[in-house]
Amino acid sequence: MAQKADLSSLAEALLSGSVEVVDLSAPLGPQTPLIKLPPDFAKNTPAIEIHNISNYDKNGPFWSWNWLKLGEHSGTHFDAPIHWISGKDYADGSTDKINPKNFVAPANVIDCSAEVKKNPDFLLSADGVRAWEKKHGDIAKGSWVLMRTDWYTRNGSEKEFLNADDKGPHSPGPTVDCIEYILSKGAIGWGSETVGTDAGSAGGMTPPFPAHNLMHKSNRYGLASLCNLDKLPPKGAILIAAPLKIVNGTGSPLRVLALVAR
Ligand code: 23J
Ligand code: MN
Numbered sequence: 036m037a038q039k040a041d042l043s044s045l046a047e048a049l050l051s052g053s054v055e056v057v058d059l060s061a062p063l064g065p066q067t068p069l070i071k072l073p074p075d076f077a078k079n080t081p082a083i084e085i086h087n088i089s090n091y092d093k094n095g096p097f098w099s100w101n102w103l104k105l106g107e108h109s110g111t112h113f114d115a116p117i118h119w120i121s122g123k124d125y126a127d128g129s130t131d132k133i134n135p136k137n138f139v140a141p142a143n144v145i146d147c148s149a150e151v152k153k154n155p156d157f158l159l160s161a162d163g164v165r166a167w168e169k170k171h172g173d174i175a176k177g178s179w180v181l182m183r184t185d186w187y188t189r190n191g192s193e194k195e196f197l198n199a200d201d202k203g204p205h206s207p208g209p210t211v212d213c214i215e216y217i218l219s220k221g222a223i224g225w226g227s228e229t230v231g232t233d234a235g236s237a238g239g240m241t242p243p244f245p246a247h248n249l250m251h252k253s254n255r256y257g258l259a260s261l262c263n264l265d266k267l268p269p270k271g272a273i274l275i276a277a278p279l280k281i282v283n284g285t286g287s288p289l290r291v292l293a294l295v296a297r
Contacts, residue, residue, distance in 0.1 A: 065083050138276055182225075184227070
């Protein structure tokens, strides 16, 4: 019979720093870049607002607090299966109903930063993932696949981050066959450093927005606007990515943390 697991060595490693906690989230505020959908999808997520209620003053003498106006899909955020029409019927497809064990999982980090530096429209294909697996090992069932692009270094400027011209946004992402392949390996989710999980060009793919359409069709998750993927090893980090327990939530801003052995 297997022995009961013991977390004391993890507790010690966290204290000593031999396991480091890396913050993969961007600051969340009025300056956070937000997706701009084309005019045929008229309605967009509104700008983030932070309103003060009291600040140790006549409105609350001993306390400070704020209220927020905040779209679910704002900043570093989690995409739940019911976000997309292809995942709308999953009983456990909203942020409040996902089994929390899915919020802690290993991460595979595929470095595409050199390709993206040359071409902001770069797409990671199934062949690209297979080449990565030859070097670093298989994508394990239940693990995240994260596309490292260093795109997060643009996150401070909405213009640079969205990188749009008259032809639309130019930002990297996955091909259809990339998403099909990682699903065949049992990936729990797909994560990117861009404003959404799909490439800027993904509206023209078949199906449109494959990271959304296919991942959510399989009851799997997305993470968008991740930061600091360059601080992670290709394999071995553990991701903690728990969305707010929004009732019937389609997604949620969140703090994404990675445990990394040093
Ligand atoms: C709504 C419509 C299209 C897209 C998105 C949202 C996202 O990227 C998102 O934040 O989930 S592509
Ligand atoms: Mn989203």
